[in-house]
Amino acid sequence: MENYLPGDITTLVVKRVIETGYVLTASDREALEVLMHENEAGENKLVEGDEVEVYLYHDKQKQLIATTTLPHITTDVFDWAEVTEVKPGLGVFVDIGTSKHVLVSYDDLPEHMSAWPTIGDMLYVTLKHDKNNRLLADPVTEADFEGNWDLATDELFNQDIAGRVFRSGKEGAVVITDDGYRGFIHHSERKREPRIGEWVEGRVIKVKPDGSLNMSLLPRKQEAQEVDAEKLYNYMSAHDGMMPFTNKTDPELLRATFDMSKAAFKRAIGKLLKDRLIILEEDRIILANSENSPS
Template structure:
């Protein structure tokens, strides 16, 4: 199947601002004389007038003619999304992408057969033959190289799309790929999940290793907030110290012992807590600048 990740005709598959040119019995004509598109009456905003600019999404109708709508799709051409399978027909699966007309995921562009009710991570693109937006679940060719300014420890947004023996492949910040490794003691998020993650390592070959656990300064700040929230909930005293067993710390706070020790060390230096043999206590109201170690 011929396809491309760009518009075959100006504006197809994208949200854009178009000017109202004239009114017709079926609705409004938008665009410019060389490239006109119909906005059907059912989508015409109240008080829309000739000369106004409207923000619309342009796609193809059942006869492959450009048509505009004021509805917003979940994703437009060039974007990744998690969509739900509505039905399966002779040529592929149909996905709910937020418009009245469902989005086709052709059989040749599926990694594996999907069924109604399932979620699938796809890229929206244009079919060169019909000029219509379609979906593909074969994503690798559309992932960019990591940006040059990407840094280890950086927070990123993840869309998980394929499980492997080592972890789950992720689309990072809607642009490039990475691998979220399985972590001992943590349940792996499901394929299709959106997560905030962190860059664990950037390999020499450009591949990106990911983690859900903050690293570096972000890790200390995150653990510090966890400890402060736990102190607030428990009336200013935790039955944990830097001598507590790792299992007790993880069970109570969801932190590793290393992260906990770094957090209470930072809070102690800020004079916000005192650390005893078997407890950690806030000094006065949380946020007080004074404190001392027993």
């Protein structure tokens, strides 16, 4: 005798028609009764004895419910699912293509909520049952992809690349790129730990012999120099056209104030000097067009 569980796709028979929809049963289990609401039955009107392919799920009362809307994710099929709700202490819910969204348990999410997905992020999941036969969505692991990665070529070195994060931790994050490559982002190549399910854009800093990639989410030096220079210029504009920092300033103070290394600070100052936007003094830097600049 077959056990019918949430997450199953099966064929049932209309046992009787009721005001709100249909009661379904199985040919091998006449005692089984599964409710299917009229709005879950599709466009066709059913009559007693009709066979119908349905997806089963539990409602809030743990009653088994049927729908003719079939999910694009099953216990045997992985696919991307959009995060629709975040519940601290419980997990996140994802849309698998049916009206009933499915929980990804906090046990299968990163320890720190800062790395949890947010609404609109996408998780690559399949379905599973816990020990109480509760239906859950189960995120992909690297073992599930073993041998299925596309192999990157050397021509990708230093190219822009984007993808979706599916594992994130202190050491780094693993990405499925939009071309099906495995990308690894070391913690030193990012400014913050990315969320799982987050879409990230970076660049290839190494193509490894096994065909996987090392990625960086940090801007190229030239791009970073322009961003940092603008940050310093805006700081001085907001502080009477000056800042009490120079190339001799303590690196930790520069990092705390501008979130940049001393080397990055020097490069940014060099660009501002080259563009003739600042004047260096012994204990400060001023904007060339500010009231503080020499006449």
